Amino acid sequence: MADLRSEGALVWQLPLGALGTNCYVIACEAGRRAVVIDCGDDAGAVMDLVEREGLTIDCLLATHGHADHLGGFPQLSEATGLGVAIHAADRAMAESKQHAAVVFMGWVPEPVRVSRSLSDGDTLQVGELRLRVIHTPGHTRGSVCLAGHGLLVSGDLLFAGGVGRTDLPGGDDAEMRRSLTEVLPSLEPDLTVLPGHGPTTTLGHELTTNDYVAMYRRS
Template identity: 40%
Template sequence: MALIFDGFSVGAWESNCYIIGCGVTKEGAVVDPGADAKKILNRVKKLGLQINKIILTHGHPDHLSALAEVQQATGAKVLIHGDDAEMLVDARRNLSFYMGKSVELKEADVLLKDGDTIQVGNITLEVIHTPGHTPGGICLKCARDIVITGDTLFAGSVGRSDFPGGSHSQLIASIKSKLLKFPPDTKVYPGHGPASTIGAEMRYNPFLTGAF
């Protein structure tokens, strides 16, 4: 399969950006270019990848502020779940308006839905719709033992649900029904903070054990 997988923190929000690539075809995708396009593009260059897709786990500015620059540099298509599509083009919907620096971008090239697959060379990514943080929040199953969880599930925590369109009960239901079904050794790569595993979150995450 020759999966190339690189994750790193970008920007003042310390959001995690991920680069996924196929070692055979050298095709690649950037997931959540939250800030610092130069850093992202330098990592892409070092990996020797041709980026043809930019995938957004959801439509908040800390996950897409470098999108325009990365897209301009790569010519990649932008993919987002249909329920978050308007957040790309509307600064009020993506909340950047209220942060003093409006981010309004072009419409996405591809609107995703639950169960879709995304090809990155010979690598197949599975789209898992996990609403709760945003209506169109998604996770990406990248391999048997790797899932990118965006702002749905963190190490020891879960995404905020107090933004417009958020729902805590929906978020927890999404996690329990769609993520906790994966094997315990599945690695969890979240939108912020360190990696974890499904097993560790099942045992110790207070939002999932009922401690909160």
């Protein structure tokens, strides 16, 4: 059973790895074709879910190039034959053994096979599922959110009660400010936010109550 149903989309949330990175499997309710977003270091858990729920994986996608969001993709690519979609600005990070996350995770992940470079405004279509790519740099240069079906996959831009760090490789405080205070407020406030770590929330709630968003707004 899906963790969430929203406007024809089925969502499963799998916290994976030492940092509890949220992997999302999102499928269209009609046809059960799916995209896997941010596979942590346990591709086996994703494949078990896909088999159990009778899903077909059509797309692999990373919201950004840090290793805790990429670690399971090499194994998942081997199992499915699919490459990974990631924003062009983070592609080199994903394809290199020297992932930015090595500096704080202490391990060297396998490079990811990238098959598509994403840009702002791109549309990802999987069956009847349509997600819009929104470039939201700040945590990394190539960080993206995905919007559609009443959902906002926020990666490490926005969390319930928090925001992403900018002190890691690729981080930029000025870009984070723009993404949080200009890009996100242009979206529908009732979107359900699916963050890279922690529980789900809503965009409107975070824009009005999140102290870190307020701090960036004042700065």
